Every structure is written in structure tokens, then in C-alpha cells.
Amino acid sequence: MSGTGVDAEALTAAAVQAELAALADPADAVHLQRFFKTGPGEYGEGDVFIGVRVPQTRKAVKAFVGMPLSEIDVLLDSPVHEHRLAGLVMLNGEMARASRKRGGDAARQREIVDLYLAAVRRGRVNNWDLVDASAEFVLGPWLFERPRDLLHEFAASDSLWERRVALLTTFAFIKQGDASTTLELCEQLLVDRRDLIQKAVGWMLREIGKRVDPAILTGFLDAHAAAMGRTALSYATEHLTPEQRIHYRAQR
Structure with a gap:
């Protein structure tokens, strides 16, 4: 069949x-x-x-x-x-x-x-x-061309899966060169220490650096690296230079 x-x-x-x-x-x-x-x-x-x-x-x-x-x-x-x-x-x-x-x-x-x-x-x-x-x-x-309030609602949900849906939806926006909602959600979920959210936050930030603009990634890290979890920070800095990785990971 x-x-x-x-x-x-x-x-x-x-x-x-x-x-x-x-x-x-x-x-x-x-x-x-x-x-x-x-x-x-x-x-x-x-x-x-x-x-x-x-x-x-x-x-x-x-x-x-x-x-x-x-x-x-x-x-x-x-x-x-x-x-x-x-x-x-x-x-x-x-x-x-x-x-x-x-x-x-x-x-x-x-x-x-x-x-x-x-x-x-x-x-x-x-x-x-x-x-x-x-x-x-x-x-x-x-x-992509509509209000994205739903994603902020999901990011605030008690459900691990709704929070991950919020983050992963923005991968479509990143691929179109739009990092705005991803950055908002990553900031919203900065203190979420669930492993699958940590990985998603770091992954989406890394993709911003790869696909949109490395300066947007480093700007976010300049502001938030000290508050990020170890896993999210490790994922986010994966494609940076060794010196940058050392710098940002030392902020924790």
C-alpha cells in the first residue's frame, strides 16, 4: 500500500x-x-x-x-x-x-x-x-503575518509541551529572517530550567546566530548570559568562537 x-x-x-x-x-x-x-x-x-x-x-x-x-x-x-x-x-x-x-x-x-x-x-x-x-x-x-499572542500564552503555560510548541513555532520565523518573537520568548523562558526548554531556548538562539545575524545572538547573550541555564547557554554558544564561548559561559 x-x-x-x-x-x-x-x-x-x-x-x-x-x-x-x-x-x-x-x-x-x-x-x-x-x-x-x-x-x-x-x-x-x-x-x-x-x-x-x-x-x-x-x-x-x-x-x-x-x-x-x-x-x-x-x-x-x-x-x-x-x-x-x-x-x-x-x-x-x-x-x-x-x-x-x-x-x-x-x-x-x-x-x-x-x-x-x-x-x-x-x-x-x-x-x-x-x-x-x-x-x-x-x-x-x-x-508569520498574524498576531503571535498565542505563543506568549503557550510560553506561560504549565504544560512543558505548550512551552516547547511556542519556541519551536518560531523556527519558521527564524528561517524567514525574523528573530523578534524568538527573542521575546527566550527572555520569557529564561529561568525555565526544564531540560527540554533549556535545549529549545539554546537551539533557537543558536539558529538566530546562524540564519539571521550573529550580532543579534551576541546582543542577547550580552544582556542575559548571566541568568541563563548551563544547557541553554551551551547550545546557544555552540557555533561561536572558543574565546566567545569562554567569555559568555564565565558570566554564569
Whole structure:
């Protein structure tokens, strides 16, 4: 079925789940559950894996282009991690197609964004790979030329995943040369010591230095390095000169 396309009546969540079940590897499932920290008290506690690697998932869903959003939502609500990832990859594709239409299909984009936000808010985009594979591709195009208050709301959320969604959405803006919202969110989350937020803050700052302007990065570090966590500062300074890294890390 994969890569060949399916009849319209077969564009269902159940068909995607069957495709993924055929690819599942129990040994990989055990490894993935450890890798994504699904044990008691860990950030992915209770998540369920069937053992399908990301490239396999991406290849499998290519056969299901055009699946109704209601069926994608079924995937997003699944307890199985790979099902949710498949749904997000498909949602990315739908957003890209809606964005490519002449003038953009705002109504379709809005529908996709609403579906995504509902999944985020009900805790279904709930691991770093799910956030990183979706936020910039779904919310990024929608918010680039719109008010971004939502991202500040997410950055203030008690949910680790909503805070990471806020940061990772801005990767789309950085790639367009706009560092403004990323800087605001990094300042807002400066004292957040959760490891996955520390890494996201440092990563996005590093990307500003690489893709927008190194002076913007060093300006932020001049103002905030002393208050940054060790992990965020390490990520942010990764591509600076050895002398700059020593200078900024000494500020802590």
C-alpha cells in the first residue's frame, strides 16, 4: 500500500494504523519507550510505542494524501505514539498544500490550525519529537503575518509541551529572517530550567546566530548570559568562537 496511493474510501485512520502495524517491531518498541522517557515520573510517562521508526512512518503516510481531517484527528487522539506522529506528518502536508494555493486558502489553514491546537491543548502533542516535527510547519505559516499572542500564552503555560510548541513555532520565523518573537520568548523562558526548554531556548538562539545575524545572538547573550541555564547557554554558544564561548559561559 505504501507509496502507491489508495482509493478515497480507504483514506481512513484505521488503514494508516494497519499500515503501521505491519511495520512494527517489538524490539524497537522497547528501545523507543526507553529513548523517549516513558517510565514513571519521566516526561513521556505512559506513552505507548509499537516500534516504527520515523522514516518508515513518513514513507507510509505518503499513500494517504488527502485523508479527511476528521480521520487525521483520530490518529492524533490515539494512545500510540507512532499514530500521533503519522497524524502530525499528514497535517503538515495538508498545511503545506493549503499554503501553496494561489493567495493561500485561509479557511482551510484555519481548520488545520484549529485541529492542531485542539490536539496540543488536550495533551496529544506530548513529546519533543512530536512538537519538533509539527509546530513550525503548522503554526509557523499561519502566524508569520498574524498576531503571535498565542505563543506568549503557550510560553506561560504549565504544560512543558505548550512551552516547547511556542519556541519551536518560531523556527519558521527564524528561517524567514525574523528573530523578534524568538527573542521575546527566550527572555520569557529564561529561568525555565526544564531540560527540554533549556535545549529549545539554546537551539533557537543558536539558529538566530546562524540564519539571521550573529550580532543579534551576541546582543542577547550580552544582556542575559548571566541568568541563563548551563544547557541553554551551551547550545546557544555552540557555533561561536572558543574565546566567545569562554567569555559568555564565565558570566554564569
